[in-house]
Amino acid sequence: MDKFLQLTLTGLTNGAIFALVALGFVLIYKASDVINFAQGDFLLVGAYIMFGMVTQVGLPWSLAVLATMILAVALGLVVERLVLRPLIGEPIISVIMVTIGLSSLLRAIVSSIWGTTGRPFPPFIPNQNISIGGAVIPADRLIAIVLAAILLILFSLFFRYSREGIAMRATADDQQAALSMGISVKRVFGLAWSIAAVTAALAGVLVANIIGVSGVVAGIGLRVFPVVILGGLDSIPGAIIGGVIIGLLETYTGGYIGGGLSQVVPFIVLILILMVKPYGLFGEVRIERV
């Protein structure tokens, strides 16, 4: 029983982090139809900036998180303005190629500043074990779940109730109609990229806090593909629930069946679900009526 609890908590941690990364990915896709292959590298950049701020600049960790968030927003805006905006209206395949290029570029920048060897992350979350109902779980994981959950709730409220959040969803629905409301589509794109960059950077910090800073952090980014396909490429709740499902599936398979299968089973489940729900669990169904 406590093995089950243990695995569930680990699964939820991973799932919450996947959800954060998937949120940004879905946002960019919804707003601008761009599939961002550089999402994982935003995690990497976030983790290394945080690392640099704490160990090299010597900031206390609260300020370091703030600085990381500000730099991530700046990065998102720069990428949108310089890389993506000139490509508006170009074939989707060129845009995808550009995000792949961006991914290599970010990776190269990071390794030229910080090198390629992995390093331990300054422990800003106390690293003790807490036992819950017989399961022992490291505090850093628990805090990662809580932080990710808070962020996800805040963003869900933002998209449901705030003027800017509604404007972003309106733009995703019908760009020209959004323009006719006086909504600035450029601003919406900028906002989507900066939110994506900042959530990814924070996810990167949470991951690095658990596994240390190294290129592996970016690899977590690639795991969002099954998540977003499961949840539905254009669904914000889908990203969250998809993240949690994949996180749990991976740890359960790893724990009960064996490590090698942990990456495979989620894909099998994914295929089964897509056979029933081709838009993913929560993907927006194209509304067709006459």
Next chain:
Amino acid sequence: MLALNNVEVIYNDVILVLKGMSLEVPQGKIVALLGSNGAGKSTTLKAVSGLLKPEDGEVTDGEILFEGEKIHEQDASHIVRRGIFQVMEGRRVFEHLDVEQNLIAGSYTRTDRQNVRGDIEGVFEYFPRLKERRRQTAGYLSGGEQQMLAIGRALMAKPKLMMLDEPSLGLAPLLVQEIFNIIKRINEEEGTTILLVEQNARLALDVADYAYIMENGRIVLDGEPETLKSNADVREFYLGLNEVGARKSYRDVKHYKRRKRWLS
């Protein structure tokens, strides 16, 4: 309030659609713009509201003045803030948002955000049917309800000038009448100036204070609705009546085409 002087619009750098379009909308009035398919009515509205850019269209000549200020080089969000709001052809509600979120999207440019809640209720007074469906996804509303939502969304922006592009499109006659009554009420109660594009000439001429008829990218006829209603060509081509006032028969349609070429 709004004046177009010899406006020329070109799409994709080659397709000339408006060829010296001129028209005037005085403050507080309802002005109708009539014309057959492809005459350039929607293009005229988009030129005013700054929505040509995403379709690769451009005002290449002439000027568009709103309250004396040139607006044809400004972008859409600025024009909405200046007080012009276009209700686009085909309703274009945000399908995946609910009714209330659509209305909030309409209020996007408002600076007095504390009044938005109250104004949503104000919209529901015009359209009680929307109130019952305030949490419903807009994509699943009926065509008539979507048109109401599109107009309600415009009300939320509190525009000085509301431009409506074929609000009767695809609606049952009774509903069309209802929508037109509400347009009239908005004009009277909110003091909103209205530029109304329509295919349904009969109804448009009933509510309008002044009307323009366009063909092939320019105005060919304009006047008071009563004058236009008694004009033989208008009666025949736009109201579907022949000299004795009866519905025209199929044979007359050929004649209609011939005359129409001459008219433009």
